[in-house]
Amino acid sequence: MDNLLTIEHLSKSFTLHNLNKHIPAVEDVSLYLKGGEFVGVTGKSGSGKSTVLKCIYRTYLPNSGHIWYQSERFGRVDLAAASEQVITQLRKLEIGYVSQFLNVMPRTTARELVQNAIVEMGHDREYAEQETVKMLEHFELERSLWDSYPATFSGGEKLRLNIARAMVKRPRLLLLDEPTASLDQSSKLKVKQLIEQLMAQGTTMLGIFHDLEFMENLCDREYRIKDGRFYVAEKAEKLTTS
Template identity: 50%
Template sequence: MHIRGGKTILSLMDVSFEVKKGEFLGLTGPSGIGKSSLLKCIYRTYVPTSGDIWYTDSMGDRVNLVTANEHEILRLRKYEIGYISQFLHVIPRVSAMDVITGALVEKGFDRKESEERAKEYLSRVGIPTSLWEMFPSTFSGGEKQRLNIIHAIISKPRMLLLDEPTASLDPNTKNEVVSLILELKKEGTAMIGVFHDHDTMIRLADKQYDLKLEKTKELCV
């Protein structure tokens, strides 16, 4: 840390696991153990002081996410690696409908089809039609979160990092979000996710890595 006189905070050590195409790994461990920090290292918001994070990209090349240059990281974030943060972020001054339609247009769908699909997704996660033309900055926590989730899902990343994506959702909406995530997983997206509730993790994850025990456990899905 720059403040506090260069004090060092040890967050993660001796972490090792593997996730394959179409596989979901659930990260568990007590609050403050470093689950979010680990996802941030993979997304390269944080740079670990040692170790490697190997990612095989769509061309079959192995990229070390710890040492890859900024340009490479931006390319991967744009086309291959998605991240749903534990905290909500919204794009200011763009309506919910335009956020989703825009992402679909970027994926190559024509405008008309993008609008149809955007409506389908917004309804599926229960965002009321009265909000579609509003700026997401005025949305409730759960509404913002649902918008973030569909935004990340429609871009169909090859790898998706999820940090407590269902934390503020009611049971019905949670079910809908879980089924969206499962659909994406079936299409081959590799996923690493943190969940505060064990039941949701069990529904999604094929294996679990516990940061306290530092080991992987296979789960029956």
Template identity: 80%
Template sequence: MDNLLSIEQLSKSFTLHNLNKHIKAVEEINLHLKEGEFVGITGKSGSGKSTVLRCIYRTYLPHSGSIWYHSQRFGRIDLATASERTIIELRKFEIGYVSQFLNVMPRTTARELVRHAIVEMGHEVDYAENETEKILEHFELDRSLWDSYPSTFSGGEKLRLNIARAMVKKPRLLLLDEPTASLDEGSKVKVKMLIEQLMKEGTTMLGIFHDLEFMQNLCNREYQIRDGKMVVKEQQEKLTTS
């Protein structure tokens, strides 16, 4: 089976001009995902895990390396060098991203946010409305909130909405950046159910989770990052036994 995503020698650093400081976030990262896999990335906070996901989604521009993605629309493409227009198209139709934070347009209701995510993929409004209601019910978002602005939601409610908006599109590649960080156990179960459903439907996923128990029986493989570098298998074994 061909790789849906292959990262080769990815490096990213940041310059803090006010401190005259250069920080290496990740260095020479290599990983791959086959179609339909769920791969986990583990490591301590600040190790560079989220930087990898943001480079794939192109929130960050890598300094070096390649991110090869097999797109349905564009064929094999390097996300590190693709045009902004191409990235926008991929985000709309193929690549989803869930983070702990919800950034949305003001004066847009929860229902409108999810419905728009479906409509922009080319679906009819009636279908979008039906799917919107189903996923908001799945995540047990109170009906009284559906036509409210997310700025009034609690942290957990915002996170559930963020996950719903990304998962309802059933993307080919879904990036999960600590999506269960502030959720209660019941909500985590709901997320797990949808991940399992998407896996059955063929969605490929790359996820970061501090809750290692959550990842059990979900992940096909795991990569570990420490201090911005990938930990090789022999080092991982030493870490788990020490």
């Protein structure tokens, strides 16, 4: 199968002007994802894992390199150079990003947050309501919270809602940035079940997980980003734990 994503020689650095400091977060990283694969990214803290994911989602604009994404709507797109309009459409329709932090919207309830994610993909309200109920039930978010504002939720409740919102869209490409970092065992199991469902539906995933055992039981392949002056992603041997 063709690659859904091909990263070529990606570099991203940050300049902290107040400290007069230059941080080469990612240097010369190349990797690929075939359609339907679940690939894990590992590496020491600070080795640049999140930066790679954020460059793909275009939270960060890379300094150099290409991020070729085979889009359903736009054909082959370089995410490192695409216009903001294309990126906005891709985020709505094709590419999901989930981290351990929930961006709460003011005066938007938990139920609305999930529903809106489905509606912006073009589905009707009735379908969005049904899917929202299924997802909130799956993640065992207390019913009394469904119509409350997430700003007051506990860390675990926010996290479960965040994952529900990203996964309910069933994106073509899902970027998982340590989504299970502070979840208890039962919530992790819920995430695992949904990842397996998404895999069965053909979603391609690139994920960073604190819990390596959790990741290695699920993923097809793994890239290690090496610490040091150069941050090079290399293909690790295919895991055989499944």
